[in-house]
Amino acid sequence: MSLRLPYGLGGANLSRVIVLAISMVLAGCQVDEPRGTGKQGAAAKQAPVVNIAFKDSATDAVTSWSANVVVTQSNNRSVGGTKELQRYAVRTKLIDGRVVSRIDLPPRGTMGARTVVTDGQTTVVADTGSGAVLNRVITPTPAGLDTNVSQRLMGRVSSAEFVAAARKLSYDVAVEDSGRWTIVSVPEVSLVSLRSGAVQPNIPKNYQIVFDTIDETIASTVLVEEGPDGTVLTTTTTNQYQMVEDQPILIGQVIEEEHTIPGSLPLGPDALPAEIVPEALEEVTQGQLEEMAKTSLVVDVDPIIGDRSDPSYTLTTFIQYSDIELNGVDEAAMRILLGGQK
Amino acid sequence: MKKTTTFILVTVLTAPLAFATQFDNLLFFDGIGSTVVDSDSLTSSALSNSNNLSLERQVDLFRSHYVTPATPGPKVIVAHSQGGVRALGFASKYPQDTKAVITIGSPVKGHPMLLNPQTTKNKVNKAIEIVKNGASAVIPVAGDVTLGVVDQILKAAGYGGTVVDQLTNAILMSKVTGDSANLNSILEMALDPSTQRFPGLKDLSPNSDFITSRISPKIDHTYKTVKIHTGYEWVWVKTDTKVIQLGFTRIRIPIYGFRSVPTYAFKQVLTSTTVTPKLAKSTLVSFIRGTNNDPLSFVDASTRQSIKKVMADYVQATRAAETIEAGLGVIYAGVAVSAGLSLNFPLAIAAGGTSVLFYSYSDKAGRGAEWVENYKSSLGDILGDRDNDSFIPYKAQSWDAESLGGTTMRWNNENFPDNHLTERINPQIWGVGGQLGKAVTSEGDPVLRRLLREAGLDPADGVFQSVGGMAK
Numbered sequence A: 001m002s003l004r005l006p007y008g009l010g011g012a013n014l015s016r017v018i019v020l021a022i023s024m025v026l027a028g029c030q031v032d033e034p035r036g037t038g039k040q041g042a043a044a045k046q047a048p049v050v051n052i053a054f055k056d057s058a059t060d061a062v063t064s065w066s067a068n069v070v071v072t073q074s075n076n077r078s079v080g081g082t083k084e085l086q087r088y089a090v091r092t093k094l095i096d097g098r099v100v101s102r103i104d105l106p107p108r109g110t111m112g113a114r115t116v117v118t119d120g121q122t123t124v125v126a127d128t129g130s131g132a133v134l135n136r137v138i139t140p141t142p143a144g145l146d147t148n149v150s151q152r153l154m155g156r157v158s159s160a161e162f163v164a165a166a167r168k169l170s171y172d173v174a175v176e177d178s179g180r181w182t183i184v185s186v187p188e189v190s191l192v193s194l195r196s197g198a199v200q201p202n203i204p205k206n207y208q209i210v211f212d213t214i215d216e217t218i219a220s221t222v223l224v225e226e227g228p229d230g231t232v233l234t235t236t237t238t239n240q241y242q243m244v245e246d247q248p249i250l251i252g253q254v255i256e257e258e259h260t261i262p263g264s265l266p267l268g269p270d271a272l273p274a275e276i277v278p279e280a281l282e283e284v285t286q287g288q289l290e291e292m293a294k295t296s297l298v299v300d301v302d303p304i305i306g307d308r309s310d311p312s313y314t315l316t317t318f319i320q321y322s323d324i325e326l327n328g329v330d331e332a333a334m335r336i337l338l339g340g341q342k
Numbered sequence B: 001m002k003k004t005t006t007f008i009l010v011t012v013l014t015a016p017l018a019f020a021t022q023f024d025n026l027l028f029f030d031g032i033g034s035t036v037v038d039s040d041s042l043t044s045s046a047l048s049n050s051n052n053l054s055l056e057r058q059v060d061l062f063r064s065h066y067v068t069p070a071t072p073g074p075k076v077i078v079a080h081s082q083g084g085v086r087a088l089g090f091a092s093k094y095p096q097d098t099k100a101v102i103t104i105g106s107p108v109k110g111h112p113m114l115l116n117p118q119t120t121k122n123k124v125n126k127a128i129e130i131v132k133n134g135a136s137a138v139i140p141v142a143g144d145v146t147l148g149v150v151d152q153i154l155k156a157a158g159y160g161g162t163v164v165d166q167l168t169n170a171i172l173m174s175k176v177t178g179d180s181a182n183l184n185s186i187l188e189m190a191l192d193p194s195t196q197r198f199p200g201l202k203d204l205s206p207n208s209d210f211i212t213s214r215i216s217p218k219i220d221h222t223y224k225t226v227k228i229h230t231g232y233e234w235v236w237v238k239t240d241t242k243v244i245q246l247g248f249t250r251i252r253i254p255i256y257g258f259r260s261v262p263t264y265a266f267k268q269v270l271t272s273t274t275v276t277p278k279l280a281k282s283t284l285v286s287f288i289r290g291t292n293n294d295p296l297s298f299v300d301a302s303t304r305q306s307i308k309k310v311m312a313d314y315v316q317a318t319r320a321a322e323t324i325e326a327g328l329g330v331i332y333a334g335v336a337v338s339a340g341l342s343l344n345f346p347l348a349i350a351a352g353g354t355s356v357l358f359y360s361y362s363d364k365a366g367r368g369a370e371w372v373e374n375y376k377s378s379l380g381d382i383l384g385d386r387d388n389d390s391f392i393p394y395k396a397q398s399w400d401a402e403s404l405g406g407t408t409m410r411w412n413n414e415n416f417p418d419n420h421l422t423e424r425i426n427p428q429i430w431g432v433g434g435q436l437g438k439a440v441t442s443e444g445d446p447v448l449r450r451l452l453r454e455a456g457l458d459p460a461d462g463v464f465q466s467v468g469g470m471a472k
Helices: A016-023 A039-043 A149-153 A159-168 A188-193 A286-295 A331-335 B055-066 B082-093 B117-136 B147-156 B163-170 B183-191 B209-215 B301-341 B345-373 B375-383 B447-454
Strands: A052-054 A064-075 A083-095 A098-105 A114-118 A122-127 A133-138 A172-175 A181-186 A203-212 A217-226 A232-244 A247-260 A299-301 A313-326 B021-029 B035-037 B047-049 B075-080 B098-104 B224-246 B249-269 B279-290 B405-408 B414-416 B464-468
Touching (some): A083 B301, A098 B301, A114 B301, A122 B301, A159 A181, A159 A203, A181 B224, A188 A203, A203 B249, A217 B249, A232 B249, A247 B249, A286 B249, B021 B055, B055 B082, B075 B082, B075 B447, B082 B098, B082 B209, B082 B279, B098 B447, B117 B183, B117 B301, B117 B375, B279 B447, B301 B345, B345 B375, B447 B464
Parallel strands (some): B021 B075, B075 B098, B098 B279, B279 B405, B279 B414
Antiparallel strands (some): A064 A083, A083 A098, A098 A114, A114 A122, A172 A181, A181 A203, A203 A217, A217 A232, A232 A247, A247 A313, A299 B249, B224 B249
């Protein structure tokens, strides 16, 4: 079965994963080291530690990379905390001039563990336990792409080259007064022209890339889109790095999608208050709750935080890498499912 | 396709069983959507749906019908569903006319769904959207079993409709209006802004005037939202914002830190500690509870098997789609990265957009699969309690005797693995051959026989038959 790109080279929907695509490679700002907060820290589980291993040195040329990935998401209008969306192990290796990637997904619901392996041309899905191939899909990707794995994984990039290319395309380039920050703005006309044939209805209005010219990384990207119902979607992506031997190693990303939605939601005759502020709510104990349950119905609620008539919300997705290993991927694990082998 | 799931039966009184004893003071009360004679005269032909009469009105009508000079004695009432709330209201208002109230699968504390009907309706709409989006996310590349194929199989088998219709219909959430047996209809009635319409249904809200004045022992009637600490979790939290000023433009770059934060569960409660029981001590009370929370138990075995096959096909297709589409999302993200490094912006943008599309499909497929795989708890979250009889939450089916008032009977808080329909006919409750509106028999030592004997009814032939409580 073959698959054609739904977007031609001349048409695309500039969406928030552009941010992911480009900024994945390029360093963002440094972030706080994880730390507990006193009593809370003592009560809570230990914060996850990111282990990073190198075969020889962090400055060697990198030809393979592996990590465990956890993708979580939170909604600022929901009390549910952070939800785990996906968890998998990923391995990437440069083999015979092509980048081969393997993703191992754990069991989910009634589906057993699955493995997806691709070399960009062929994608194979197999049962992880038995190795039985379940699906084989052709995924043609354009030739001549940069296959330097190390560049993809290390933080540094030549902002000067990007800026030069951007100027060639007549993108707006501005430098902040201190000289540290360079901002490239892709004009709306360029964003729209790349969108022909797109499936998604959002119209890209504004796209900015902020370069840190001192660290030679991308600090952030911001994409603004408008939906057919007037929703404005602003996507901000930042990368998380850990410095090892003076090399920034990507350990995670934060993608914040702010949905500003016009109109209001009906409140109905509900007993919930029109506005819910969790910090202002009375806290009760389990004992008090049990006592109340004897003399009235205690109702579990999952309220919308803030003004319940306001439909706007912000989704924040966190992609966290752990147990990162450079130059440690076994080639056999990558070839095992390509070429029809079981 | 004709709807195959119903959970409210209007049971018609049959001719008296041979050799059964008819008790003037034994009444059977039925639930929502049942027929009530809307006149002080029991022989009147003015009939109303019990949803359309306030429970206060219904209590007075039943008193007029069954407490007469000819039949004056205090009543023993066996009541199902809404009928149980009516029965407790009757006992509260007319204690001298009530000997005992025995409820079965009744929302005697009110139904939590009706405390926040708009929020619950949003949940139902969201659930239908999740199932539909899951189906639409199964694009041809993702698997051999597409939902289009499943729809064809269903059509060939004469079921009609689509997979999504089958699933949402089966789990009682179809948007077929006018069908009192589905959640959407009940919520639409509850949301009707006119106070004149559907008062009998609205009276089932925990903070309705009827429940708060006749049944609830609490003084306060306003539900308050509170929180209870449940633990801690490590989450990314925005700790600062770096602001870059560029002429008149400000660009904000968020800074995140990993923090341990407390987690909470949220509840709605009546917080007053003052309790005034509404039932007289002389009233005997017993609650029988149903615990079968599988909505597929409402349909016959053959239909259930068909629906389960549809669910299995749906899950297989959506889980396969979820995996493949997640993989494709990663692949095209990689293409976008490589293109970006090559300064090939058009390709980077195209591949990035493709990646996002596949991630989005994968997410929708996964959510649909999860919802259907966990349909019982998915429905329970809408009803307000994962423990339920497929309609009434378990925690709403009984009161603490000391708070409510009355005197608890010897057999109280008996649980049966019944759904909201089978509670009306389970032989362990009604006896072999017994059912709501017909009789309680002695065969099989049903719990109702023991309770009715405790209430002072003791037929020589062991069969208890009521003369009334349900319209003919």
